[in-house]
Amino acid sequence: MNDILLRMYYCLPSCAVNVAASLYGYYQTRIRYGSLWERMVPVIEQRDGWTLDQWREYQNDRLMFFLKRAVTRVPYYRRLHECGRFPVEDVKSTDDLSILPILEKDVVRLNPRDFIADDCNPSKLISEQTSGTTGKPVLTFWTSATYQELFAIFEYRLRRWNGVKYGDNWCMIGGQLVVSQKRKRPPFWIWNHPCRQLYMSNYHLAPQFLDYYLDEIKARKIVYMLGFCSSMDVLAIHALERNRTDIKFEFAIGNAEPYLIHQRDRIEKAFQCETRDSYGCSEGVTHAYECAYGNLHLSPDVGITEFIGQNGEAVPPGEAGELVCTGLLNPDNIFIRYRVGDWAIAGDPGWQCQCGRSMPIIKKVEGRTADMIITPDGRRIGLIDPVFRGNLRIKEAQIRQVKAEEFVICCVPCTGFDDSDKSVIMNRFRDRVGCVKVRFELVDRIPRGNNGKFKFVVNECYQTLTRSEQPSVENSSRSGTLM
Ligand SMILES: [Zn+2]
The missing domain is CATH 3.30.300 (GMP Synthetase; Chain A, domain 3)
Structure with missing residues (x-):
């Protein structure tokens, strides 16, 4: 939304804001939850039973397809390949990826369209942008089909692993400024009816407003909450201080920030819920979701995740490395060996989680590279x-x-x-x-x-x-x- 439209939106009365949110919700439903999404959810579910070898085979096949498409269809990689700096012919499997150069975020930021396949019509693509902590977001582009596949992965691993589903009432607390920052009385949220989503402002969490937040969560019969861990913690602290035991939901899923141990303890106690962590990258090249046994499973169908040390070499499992990821989900906007900007520790390959899934584990996400x-x-x-x-x-x-x-x-x-x-x-x-x-x-x-x-x-x-x-x-x- 441009600045003028945003200013007009913030001046709307609350009921009109909810209408605007619901209209946007209908648009979201159309582009995210269409017939392909419906077909993909059972496909993603079936992958839960794959062995490590099946995942390797899937990743190798996808990688070969992506590399071929990159050097024939994507301007950035085609140029690199023509001048001999992108030797895809020597890559026979995911094990050989390290011979390809690492892609820095600034390169994508400067010319995001250089990474779109030239057989796509850019005007028909859905564009998303990263949150841009330094004010310089990275743009990514998706076809409607790939976008629905992405949301099928969210649906299965973020919701259904936890027994909830699209259509349940849920609360999101994130970075969108959904009501004017100047607002001094409730509502500090919007209700997106088609998506059954209560989107609460992260910018009005002042002590005098927190009871309004908790009352609204109760009134909307929220089943699960997703959002900034620190914001859910602010609500949890307030509920505990006021001895409010009337707010209960099933899960509080951490998103966009590392879930700190003391935050989880308080949120579980305050809302009598379980907590789950998730890790995602806006460029869609790596995702991880926590299972009921407390392990953060990588999604190998989203991308190949390497853990790289300061010398540029892969670090062994158990040691912290910088995440360098190759997307396998979006063949129209390709990122190969993309330096994500976070450090994490890989689990032992082949270690079997009690949940039965063989998807690899991230032992711990250490956080932003420049903030360690x-x-x-x-x-x-x-x-x-x-x-x-x-x-x-x-x-x-x-x-x-x-x-x-x-x-x-x-x-x-x-x-x-x-x-x-x-x-x-x-x-x-x-x-x-x-x-x-x-x-x-x-x-x-x-x-x-x-x-x-x-x-x-x-x-x-x-x-x-x-x-x-x-x-x-x-x-x-x-x-x-x-x-
Ligand atoms: Zn597990």
């Missing part, structure tokens, strides 16, 4: 949320690395916070990071980024500390906007 702590002895640490686990009297926290050996821990205290909480946090932090200078600050609120996302770790000296290393992208693709 780099310890004085050179270790990189993404999520150190165990520092805040347990019954500490804090609402939120953020860790900032301001110099190589200097950190600031900012905490928003709960009632009853005292020095014993502070000392537990400081000790646990030093146990993990080492003997460093730490300043402890109590604050009223942790500021969110322009896209509404909460950052648990902020590294203010990342560029200085990594100047001698491989070039690295600055922003994560972690998706929070598609749903």
